[in-house]
Amino acid sequence: MNTMKDSTNNNDFIIQTRVNTMKKIINTLKHSIYNNDFKTNTGGNKMSRFHKLYIITLQVLLLSGLFAAKDYVNPTESTRNGCAEGQSEDCAGNCFPDSVFDAFQGDGSCDGSDAPYGLNLACNEWNYDDGDCDDCDGVVEGDTDPIPYWYDIDGDG
Numbered sequence: 001m002n003t004m005k006d007s008t009n010n011n012d013f014i015i016q017t018r019v020n021t022m023k024k025i026i027n028t029l030k031h032s033i034y035n036n037d038f039k040t041n042t043g044g045n046k047m048s049r050f051h052k053l054y055i056i057t058l059q060v061l062l063l064s065g066l067f068a069a070k071d072y073v074n075p076t077e078s079t080r081n082g083c084a085e086g087q088s089e090d091c092a093g094n095c096f097p098d099s100v101f102d103a104f105q106g107d108g109s110c111d112g113s114d115a116p117y118g119l120n121l122a123c124n125e126w127n128y129d130d131g132d133c134d135d136c137d138g139v140v141e142g143d144t145d146p147i148p149y150w151y152d153i154d155g156d157g
Contacts, residue, residue, distance in 0.1 A: 025059060091123035106130030 083095035090096060096119060104111050104119050105126060110133035112122035121129040128134065 026056075030056075090120045091126060092120040094118075094120070101126070104129075106132060108132060 083089050086098055087095040088098055088101055090101075091113070100119065101121075104117065105121055106129065110122070111117055111119045111129050112133045113120055122133045
C-alpha cells in the first residue's frame with residue numbers, strides 16, 4: 001500500500017469537500033439575497049445593498065477559516081534505515097515529509113504526545129515544538145494553569 005499516494009488522495013478529497021461546502025453556502029446566500037428573503041426589522045423594508053454585501057463578506061471571511069485549518073497528516077512507518085529521502089522522523093518514530101515539520105513546528109499550537117494532527121514534536125530533537133507545548137511553568141506538556149492574579153495577604157508588597 002502506498003501511504004504517500006493515499007495521503008495525497010485524502011488531502012485532495014478534503015480540499016474538494018471544503019470547496020464544495022463553501023460553494024453551496026455562497027449559492028444559498030446568493031439565492032436568499034436575490035430573492036429578497038432577508039428583511040430588516042424596520043417596517044418590513046427590503047434589505048439594503050450594504051447589508052447584503054456585509055452578509056456575503058462576513059460569511060466568506062468566516063468560512064475561509066476552513067482552508068486555514070490544519071489537517072491530520074498520515075505518517076509512513078520508518079524502516080531500519082530511518083525514513084525515506086525528503087522525510088524526517090518525529091518523536092514517536094513516525095516519518096513525515098520535511099515540509100510538514102516546517103509548517104507545524106513553532107506554529108503556536110502544541111503538537112505533542114497526544115498527536116492531535118498526527119505529529120509528535122514534544123522531544124529534545126524537535127526543540128519541544130519550539131515551546132508550543134510548555135505550560136505556564138515551562139514544563140513540557142505540563143498541566144499547570146496560570147494564576148489569574150496575585151493577592152498580597154499581609155500587605156507587605
